[in-house]
Amino acid sequence: MSRVTESIPAKLELQQRKHVEPKRQHPFIRSLKKHWELYLLVLPPVLYLLIFKYIPMVGVQIAFKDFSVVKGIWGSPWVGFKHFEAFFQSPNFWLLIKNTIGISFYSLIAGFPIPILLALALNEIRTGYFKKTVQMVTYAPHFISTVVMVSIIILMLSPHVGVVDKLFTLLGFPMTNFMGIPEYFKSIYVWSGVWQGMGYSSIIYIAALAGVDPSLYEAAKMDGASRLRKIWHIDLPTLVPVTVIMLILSLGSIMGVGFEKIYLMQNPLNTSASEVISTYVYKVGLIGANFSFSSAVGLFNSIINLILLVIVNGISRKVSQNSLW
DSSP states (O other): OOOHHHHHHHHHHHHHHHHHHOOOOHHHHHEEESSSHHHHHHHHHHHHHIIIIIIGGGGGGGBOOBBBTTHHHHOOOOOHHHHHHHHTTTTHHHHHHEEEEHHHHHHHHHHHHHHHHHHHHHOOOOHHHHHHHHHHOOOOOGGGGGHHHHHHHHHHHHHTTOOOHHHHHHOOOOOOGGGGHHHHHHHHHHHHOOOOOHHTTTHHHHHHHTOOOOOHHHHHHHTTHHHHHHHIIIHHHHHHHHHHHHHHHHTTTTTTHHHHHHHHHOOOOTTTHOOOOOHHHHHIIIIIIHHHHHHHHHHHHHHHHHHHHHHHHHHHHHHHHHEEE
């Protein structure tokens, strides 16, 4: 009886604790209540990704179907890899691959080092007014719209009235229609893009250089290091992680040549050098209303970019210990 009577108060106390102690909430619920402002801040970009990036991926299946507007996505019959095979067997396949990769690599080789060099040069400028003027002049072209930019290129290079053509005529060269010569297209496209984007692209490198400890420069100065030595031993090692990440992103989109500028610069004379995958998809898919075929071409392009991104990221992680993931 004594053991029974002793256990009764213990049971009552245990029951009271169960009623008093609140139920333990899920960690996510606790975090949501505690940091609701941060979750509210991240909600718009997450919704943007879901609505405009992930949900439309449902329509990728038309690349494996004979899509009919009447039957819709779900009612169209499956055809497997028919459209992919048609693209691989197309006479334009190797031309598109050659032009796309050629323009991309040309843009990468010509345009990737220049923002780094500009950032290093601006970092060495000590005069505040001159530095700000150079930054403003180099940043401004980035904000010119693509249509206006292409209009400037065409007006400057057009025969008879173009500034470049008039200059060449004064120097004794014959009149040349630069936009009509296929061999000149890649250089015109790439170097105009370098001029337009080098200032804005250098911002991230300037920001990385701003984080360098000033004591390193003071120590190098006391050791008698020249400016080139400071750049080589202090600035460049600081830029290596950022440069590697930017290089991975650039190589991962090697097949994604921009559509707008190339399409606006195209004409019947330079199509052999300017036709890339993005413009081909537009012409076949929207103008030609062959939606399944253009979806297959676009999906192929995206898969190649993804494979390149994964490969380059893996190589970078093993070689330099810097990677996206």
